[in-house]
Amino acid sequence: MEIVTELQQTLAETMVPGNLDTDRHSQPKIVVDELNLWYGETQALYDITISLPERRVSAFIGPSGCGKSTFLRVLNRMNDLIDDVRLTGRVLIDGKNIYDGSVDPVTLRRHVGMIFQKSNPFPKSIYENVAYGQRLLGKRKKAELDEIVERSLVQAALWDEVKDRLNEPALGLSGGQMQRLCIARALAVEPDILLMDEPSSALDPIATAKIEELMFELKEKYTIVIVTHNMQQAARVSDVTAFFYLGRLIEFGETRKIFTNPTKKQTEDYITGRFG
Amino acid sequence: MKQFLRSGDLFIWLTGVFLGICLLMISGLLLLIGLQGIAQFHPREVHFIEYQDQEGNRLLAFGQIYSSEQIPPDVLQQKGFRGASQREARRYLVRVGNRDIFGEDFKWIMGPTVTRDTLLANALVLEREENGNAYGILTTLRAPRGQHFETELDAWRAFERFHPLVRSLVHEVRDIEKREMGETNDAIRSLRLELRLMEYELEQGRLQPDQFQEAQRHIDAEVSKLELVLARQQDRIDSLRMHLAEYEIGLRVYAPEGEERVRIPLASIVRAYKPNIMSVSQTIAFYGEKVWEFVSDDPREANAEGGVFPAIFGTVLMVLLMSLAAVPFGVLAALYLREYAKQGLLLRIVRIAVNNLAGVPSIVFGMFGLGFFVYFVGGGVDRMFFPERLPNPTYGTGGILWASLTLALLTVPVVIVATEEALAAIPRGIREGSYALGATKWDTIRRVVLPSATPGIMTGTILAMARGAGEVAPLMITGVVKLATEMPFDSTFPFFHLDRKFMHLGFHIYDVGFQTSNVEANIGMVYTTALLLIIIILLLNLTAITLRARLRRKYRLVGF
Ligand SMILES: Nc1ncnc2c1ncn2[C@@H]1O[C@H](COP(=O)(O)OP(=O)(O)OP(=O)(O)O)[C@@H](O)[C@H]1O
Ligand SMILES: [Mg+2]
Secondary structure, eight states, rough: OHHHHHHHHHHHOOOTHHHHHHHHOOOOEEEEEEEEEEETTEEEEEEEEEEEEEEEEEEEEOSSSSSSHHHHHHHHTTTGGGGEEEEEEEEETEEEEEEEEEEEEOHHHHHHHEEEESSOOOOHHHHHHHHHHHHHHOOEEEEEHHHHHHHHHHHHTTTTHHTOOOBBBHHHHGGGHHHHHHHHHHHHHSSSEEEEEEEETOOOOHHHHHHHHHHHTTTOOEEEEEESSOHHHHHHHHEEEEEEEEEEEEEEEEEEEHHSSSSSSSHHHHHHHHHH | HHHHHHHTTTHHHHHHHHHHHHHHHHHHHHHHHHHHHHHHHHHHOOOEEEEOOOOOOEEEEEEEEEEEEEEOHHHHHHTTTOOOOOOOOOOEEEEEHHHHHHSSSEEEEEGEEEEEEEETOOOOOEEEESSSOOHHHHHEEEEEETTOOSHHHHHHHHHHHHHHHHHHHHHHHHHHIIIIHHHHHHHHHHHHHHHHHHHHHHHHTOOHHHHHHHHHHHHHHHHHHHHHHHHHHHHHHHHHEEEEEEEEEEEEETTTEEEEEEEEEGGGGGEEEEEGOOHHHHHHHHHHHHHHHHHHHHEETTEEEEEOHHHHHHHHHHHHHHHHHHHHHHHHHHIIIIIIIIOOOHHHHHHHHHHHHTSSSSHHHHHHHIIIIIIIIIIHHHHHOOOGGTOSSSSSSOOHHHHHHHHHHHHHHHHHHHHHHHHHHHHHHHHHHHHHHHHHHHHHIIIIHHHHHHHHHHHHHHHHHHHHHHHHHHHHHTOOOOOOOOOOOOOSTTSBBTSOOOOOOOHHHHHHHSSOOOOOOHHHHHHHHHHHHHHHHHHHHHHHHHHHHHHHHTOOOOOO
């Protein structure tokens, strides 16, 4: 029970009262309908129906192996790259089913950026990492690229640390810097939606705070979905929260409500740390 | 004891010992080749040896000692040298040279029969264009316009004065012969070919008889003009040779039975030196000169003397051509296998086949190269593009291109395996990162996968080059020759002549060492050439390794 009160305090401190009102007016950006997913013979996701609001932060929580990453990867069709993945159901982004035959996953991924659980900078220079997406789009002009690289790095709160060493290899950065570099890299292509899979799992509290701050700024423009194991973080940064358990969506609603007054027993047990 | 076995120390010891044995064998090999190879150019002293034969006759030998060995006691007894001490009971391999006079270059002399062994200060070694070394004492020198030098000292001074001049004339003759007359001959040959082509077209009915006759008249005129040029060039050579023949030295040589006098044309002498009175600096200079000759000159005396430059050139060019063919092929094949092909039974079979290909004996590849590249592809090229030259083959015979391609085939599995490993080692996350930014598969391969795999590909290239540079067997039937008169690269258009035969250090070793009757004289050359081959492979590898290290540093890539 102590943990619950602690969480309630955090919530009270961080959540802006006005948020909840606007939430009601926020349009759903992503609508998932009856989604089932199998890895070969084993089913990993069961009957997931959910709609995630535009320009808000949605958090996915749940014990390890419950399918959070799998579900996140459904949203930008990253699972296409894995053999043997099969799914049924619909995923609508801006009202269009992204699993429709006419949708090109390459174009889709340009609009739905992703930041991975393990940071994965390319073995290139810092500059080239950030410019990568724009180069794919065919941008060559140095001045334009320079500007985009700088803007993205500033947004990802990394500019000050790397501005003098843009041409050094990205793999020479610290773990936290690499993670922010991956964020900058994703921002550089200006997606609509940002999927973040435990973006701060490997970071120290200061870097984590920077990334959380960043999310507050980003949600003015982007729709953000974040997977996290850190309850405080979910409570601090998200507007809505979804709790997954064994491949099922157990409960979904406003973050304040999930954390203060969960309707399901499993949710309460997980949040209060009784399992997971 | 049990404790000791359990702790695994024994195992560590064993691994250490085995590594040590490997290192010992490798360094032993290198040391042997290195020492023998380096010793080759040392100016050995010339001994004047008096000894007796079985009947007690006094015999002479004058030459350089190349090696010595213990005589087995029973042989010693048999020959009746009972009194000889262990120390004296050696026999010596003496190079007495003067092959043109004595017939044989080398002679074994029993230590116990030697009665006197002195080093004469003015003992002279002559390296000649033909017939190996000559050993003797300089007596006279004859030069044009009645110049005679009768004492040893005068003759030697005169020799040092005239010899460079004579050699430069010799080179001039050679240049006229090889380059100028070669060019004229080439021009005549290509005119004849042109004519032949026209005859061919006439037979095919594509040319009118009168047109043909007109052209024939024209070509005939050109040819006779060129033949005139050729005759003039021949005249120049003849007069130069006549002049050269007037330089001559007299030499006192020592046949077993006593001294003889011989005359040797100055033009045939490549180098003369007095090893018994060389100072340290002279020795070093001599050594440097010999090494330089070795790496920069053409071979002479059936490859037993002189340099190996054409072989160096052939080896390096062949390795480069081979890499140029094998690496792109191997990389593309590996990319397909790893990135595009559907994983399954078929792919597994293909992969096993590729791996086994690396183990196929190289001579089998040679046979394939001969059958496919030389006869099939080369023959096809000839029929398509050079029908007028047939039945003389142009590409339908062994040449550096076909040899390189054959070796490329041999080494491509190495590249494939190394590249596949490098591709497999690229973390999945990096690829996903690329896809997540809206990259296509090709984008990802081109911009992320291939650059990351470059060090691994380089490793494959290095292994392939090392393997290819050392192969000899497949080359022997696809284009390597003992002595190539023309290099695969020269100043005549189109500069690279990949249809030409070439020389190769590996084959050179085989040829010099084992295809000759004069094994003792050549063995030094064999070691030196082997050393050079090792050094060249080392240099090629070193270049690739440095390149790879630089790439790794640039991207902080993990090593493969
Ligand atoms: N490529 C795959 N092939 C087969 N099964 C997979 C694959 N990836 C994930 N799974 C399985 O799917 C289930 C969900 O995995 P997922 O990675 O989505 O969990 P998660 O909720 O993200 O866990 P975590 O919090 O540890 O990251 C797990 O049981 C996992 O074993
Ligand atoms: Mg996960």
